[in-house]
Amino acid sequence: MEILDILLSASFWAAAIRIASPLIFATLGELICERAGVLNLGIEGIMVAGAFSGWMAVYSGTDLWMGVTVALLVGMIFGALHSVLTVPFGLSQHVVGLGVTLLATSSTYYAYRLALPDVTTPPKIAPFQPMEIPVFVDIPVLGPALFAQTPLTYLAFTLVVVVSLILYRTPLGLAVRAAGENPAAVAAQGLSVTGIRMAAVTVGSGLMAVGGAFLTMSAFDSFFFEMVNGRGWICIALVVFGSWRPGKALLGAILFAAFEALQIRVQQTSLGANIPYQIFLMMPYILSILALVAMSRRAAVPAALMVPFQKGAR
Numbered sequence: 191m192e193i194l195d196i197l198l199s200a201s202f203w204a205a206a207i208r209i210a211s212p213l214i215f216a217t218l219g220e221l222i223c224e225r226a227g228v229l230n231l232g233i234e235g236i237m238v239a240g241a242f243s244g245w246m247a248v249y250s251g252t253d254l255w256m257g258v259t260v261a262l263l264v265g266m267i268f269g270a271l272h273s274v275l276t277v278p279f280g281l282s283q284h285v286v287g288l289g290v291t292l293l294a295t296s297s298t299y300y301a302y303r304l305a306l307p308d309v310t311t312p313p314k315i316a317p318f319q320p321m322e323i324p325v326f327v328d329i330p331v332l333g334p335a336l337f338a339q340t341p342l343t344y345l346a347f348t349l350v351v352v353v354s355l356i357l358y359r360t361p362l363g364l365a366v367r368a369a370g371e372n373p374a375a376v377a378a379q380g381l382s383v384t385g386i387r388m389a390a391v392t393v394g395s396g397l398m399a400v401g402g403a404f405l406t407m408s409a410f411d412s413f414f415f416e417m418v419n420g421r422g423w424i425c426i427a428l429v430v431f432g433s434w435r436p437g438k439a440l441l442g443a444i445l446f447a448a449f450e451a452l453q454i455r456v457q458q459t460s461l462g463a464n465i466p467y468q469i470f471l472m473m474p475y476i477l478s479i480l481a482l483v484a485m486s487r488r489a490a491v492p493a494a495l496m497v498p499f500q501k502g503a504r
Contacts, residue, residue: 196455203335203448207343208409210447212237214346215401216425217432217439218353219265219394224429225357226390227370227494228276231287233398234422235294236268240399242298245406245413246305248315258342258403265399266392268294273391277384280498291422299415312412318342340408342400347440349397354436366390370492373499383499398422424478431482433489445481449474 196202216237223230230236244261248254268290275286306313318340326337357363365386368376373383401421406413424446432439453473
């Protein structure tokens with residue numbers, strides 16, 4: 191009964207939505223990259239860089255939205271580096287992605303120590319505050335969960351709709367999807383596969399960085415090492431879980447976040463008193479892996495994912 195009470199509470203779903211928000215940004219970014227045919231394993235490091243750069247910008251005196259913009263631009267810079275090495279030069283996407291993660295993570299730590307050499311406790315900023323949407327917030331359970339969140343959460347859900355419309359209702363989206371399915375056909379239409387893929391990776395990386403910025407500017411109020419804590423790798427799995435579709439990826443992010451919120455609350459129940467807490471820490475990942483296995487068997491991988499393209503090559 192305790193678990194059922196938790197699942198039916200507004201606070202539980204409000205926490206799940208809050209935990210899912212950075213995952214939504216980063217998953218959309220990875221999805222755009224992979225739809226264009228590029229696997230971006232730099233996501234973990236890019237999220238770290240976004241978390242730090244956005245927070246540091248606000249700590250230095252800019253407003254919150256400018257901090258989000260700074261994080262977006264930093265992510266796009268790392269995305270541009272990734273795209274240059276993997277698309278026109280055709281280097282291994284696995285190696286480059288891991289290299290970008292290491293570069294972004296280590297440079298972030300270096301910048302932190304350089305900017306705040308004598309700080310032992312991370313300074314705090316004034317983060318985004320929840321905004322209640324009148325009328326809708328009064329809906330039982332769903333109202334407080336969905337309509338009393340911070341502006342970045344609303345932006346994350348809005349972007350799911352925007353990305354879906356662009357990918358499936360516009361010529362631009364068709365070109366991006368074709369670049370990941372049949373790049374030769376794109377080139378035959380006179381379009382630049384290289385340009386499309388590089389732009390997709392750059393934009394997608396910017397969204398990943400905004401996902402990291404959510405952690406320091408909405409979920410928390412400061413930056414600390416290891417705060418991303420593997421969320422980037424989870425987002426790669428969520429893209430597969432969602433079959434490379436934004437709507438399904440959104441559901442996957444909420445599902446994982448619900449598992450995460452549940453394990454925190456279950457530890458505080460009588461059940462949690464009798465079971466080692468490590469079991470609960472593992473629970474979201476175990477359940478997510480099982481869900482991923484079940485869904486990925488029916489997933490249609492973009493045909494040209496991780497396949498380099500050189501115009502005129504056979």
